[in-house]
Each structure stands twice: as C-alpha cells, then as structure tokens.
Amino acid sequence: MSNFSKWLGAGIGFTFGGPIGAIMGFVAATVFDKFTKEDFVKEQREFQNKTHQQKAQTLSGDFEISLLILASIVIKSDGKVDKRELDFVRNQFVGMYGKERANKAFQLFKGVMKKHVSARQVCIQIRQHMPHSSRLQLLHFLFGIAQADEYVSELEVDEIRKIAGYLYINQYDFESIKAMFYKSTDRAYKILEIETTASNSELKKAYRKMVKKYHPDKLTGLGDEHIQGAKEKFQNIQAAYETIKKERGLN
Numbered sequence: 001m002s003n004f005s006k007w008l009g010a011g012i013g014f015t016f017g018g019p020i021g022a023i024m025g026f027v028a029a030t031v032f033d034k035f036t037k038e039d040f041v042k043e044q045r046e047f048q049n050k051t052h053q054q055k056a057q058t059l060s061g062d063f064e065i066s067l068l069i070l071a072s073i074v075i076k077s078d079g080k081v082d083k084r085e086l087d088f089v090r091n092q093f094v095g096m097y098g099k100e101r102a103n104k105a106f107q108l109f110k111g112v113m114k115k116h117v118s119a120r121q122v123c124i125q126i127r128q129h130m131p132h133s134s135r136l137q138l139l140h141f142l143f144g145i146a147q148a149d150e151y152v153s154e155l156e157v158d159e160i161r162k163i164a165g166y167l168y169i170n171q172y173d174f175e176s177i178k179a180m181f182y183k184s185t186d187r188a189y190k191i192l193e194i195e196t197t198a199s200n201s202e203l204k205k206a207y208r209k210m211v212k213k214y215h216p217d218k219l220t221g222l223g224d225e226h227i228q229g230a231k232e233k234f235q236n237i238q239a240a241y242e243t244i245k246k247e248r249g250l251n
Contacts, residue, residue, distance in 0.1 A: 011059035014129040015066065019121040023069060027111035058130045064097070064105060066126050067141055070163060072112045073119050074142050077159035081113070088148035092141065095228065119159070123166030133218035135167045136177065140233055143181045176210075180236040188240035200250060207241045 015021060075085050089109060093102035127135065142163065146156040157178075164174045172193045179190035189196050192206045214237055216230035245251075 012061035012065070013059045014125070015062045018125040019118065020065060020069065020125050023112065023115060023117060023122075024065060024108075026115060027108055030111045030114070058134060062129070063134060063138075064093075065108070066122075066130070067138060068105065068109045068112055069117055069122055070119070070138060070142060071145055072109065073117055073122075073163070074145055074156055074159050076113070078153040078155040082148075085145050085148045088145055092144070119163055120166050123163055127167050131218075132169075133213070135169055136173060136214070137219060137229055137233075138167070139164055139169055139174070139177050140180070140229055143177060147181050177233070180233065188243040191236055191240035192244070200248065203241075203244060203248075207237070210237045 015024065071089055075081055075089075090102065090106050093105050096102070097105065126138075130138075139160065142160050146160060160178075161174060175190050176193050179187045184190070186196055189198070192203070192210055194202060194206045198206065211234070214230065214233045216227050216234055219227060219230045
C-alpha cells in the first residue's frame with residue numbers, strides 16, 4: 001500500500017491512473033505537508049509496476065475518491081457552494097469511515113473543490129473499472145447531496161443526469177433513484193421502474209428484478225462502510241412494493 005493510500009486509510013487501485021490520478025496528484029500537493037505532485041507520480045509508477053498489465057479492480061479507496069470528485073461537480077453545478085451540502089458530505093463520510101478517515105477524506109475534498117474537473121473524463125474512467133451496482137450507489141449519494149440544502153435546482157438534477165449518462169446508467173435507473181428522494185404521486189411505481197398501469201404479475205416481476213439489482217450483497221467487495229447506503233436503497237424498494245400492494249389490496 002502506498003503512502004497516499006496509508007494516509008487515506010484505504011486501498012487504492014484504478015484511481016491512481018488516468019484523469020482521476022491527475023486530479024489527485026494536483027490535490028495531494030496542496031493537502032499534504034512536503035508532498036509534491038512528483039511524489040504522487042512516483043507512487044503511481046510503483047503501483048503500475050506492481051499491477052503490470054492487469055486490469056485494476058475497484059477498491060474501497062477508489063469508490064471514496066470517485067465519490068469525492070463527483071460530489072464536487074454536483075455541489076458546484078448551481079454556481080454556489082452551500083454549507084449544508086458540505087456538511088452532508090462530511091457527515092456521510094464520518095458515518096461510513098469514522099471520524100479520522102473522514103477528516104482526511106474531507107481535506108482531499110476541499111482540494112478537489114478548488115479544481116475544475118471534467119465530469120465526462122472522470123466518469124469514463126469510473127465506468128471502465130467500477131461495476132454497475134457500485135455506479136448506482138454513487139448516483140444515490142449524489143442525489144442525497146443535492147437534497148441536503150432542502151432545495152434542488154434544475155442545474156443540479158441536470159448535472160446528475162449527465163453524470164448518470166456518462167456512467168452508462170439508463171434513464172429508468174436514474175428516475176428510480178431520483179424517486180427515492182423526491183415525493184410524487186407515482187413515486188412507488190418510479191422506484192420499481194414500472195407504469196401505474198402495470199399488472200399485478202408485472203409488479204411482482206419488477207420487484208424481484210429490483211431486489212436482485214439493489215441487494216446490499218452486491219457491494220460487499222467495497223467493504224462494510226458502503227453497505228448502509230445500499231441498505232437504504234433496498235429499503236426504498238421494499239417500501240415501494242408494500243405501498244403498491246396496499247393500494248391494490250394484495251397480500
């Protein structure tokens with residue numbers, strides 16, 4: 001594990017390279033004492049020599065850094081930085097990683113906030129190395145940030161929609177996760193990705209499909225710290241199903 005990884009307290013794989021690695025090299029030089037961009041590049045090379053030509057796998061630190069970068073894009077999308085959104089990010093990280101690691105991650109986050117980031121380039125790198133279930137979890141977190149200041153601007157929603165597209169998350173999944181955060185008359189149906197006219201058999205089929213897609217076990221490779229967010233999505237799926245069943249008088 002590199003000095004950078006040890007400092008963060010997590011394994012880092014694919015985010016050492018590509019556009020994300022370039023961003024973190026810049027940020028590291030502004031965050032760490034006596035740590036330069038050249039130091040980060042040296043660690044990148046050491047990591048690449050160890051992995052050779054093998055495809056880098058998604059580790060807990062990769063998810064964490066991806067989250068920090070995408071969160072910075074969403075927060076800045078409406079032209080202002082709201083303290084409640086920053087507090088949401090910090091609190092979520094404390095909940096996932098504990099206070100010490102969260103404080104270190106937030107130091108990185110403040111550095112990332114100062115840098116212009118290409119959402120497209122970052123997302124291309126993420127989708128090449130991160131499984132679909134983890135990308136869905138990233139989107140879930142971004143909607144939580146957008147809602148943190150109790151006002152969601154169209155600019156924020158549009159930015160998250162663009163990120164979803166870059167991550168190859170389809171419109172149905174996007175609307176499903178969005179509906180977990182915003183109330184509407186057909187909210188439960190949107191969460192299950194079906195129309196209000198769906199038959200009871202279609203409802204049951206959709207529920208089984210969504211349970212399989214969002215089961216927390218799909219994120220076990222990222223560590224226990226990310227399971228809670230997956231459980232929240234899973235609970236939303238179950239609640240939506242129970243709501244529709246109650247409306248229709250089903251057992």
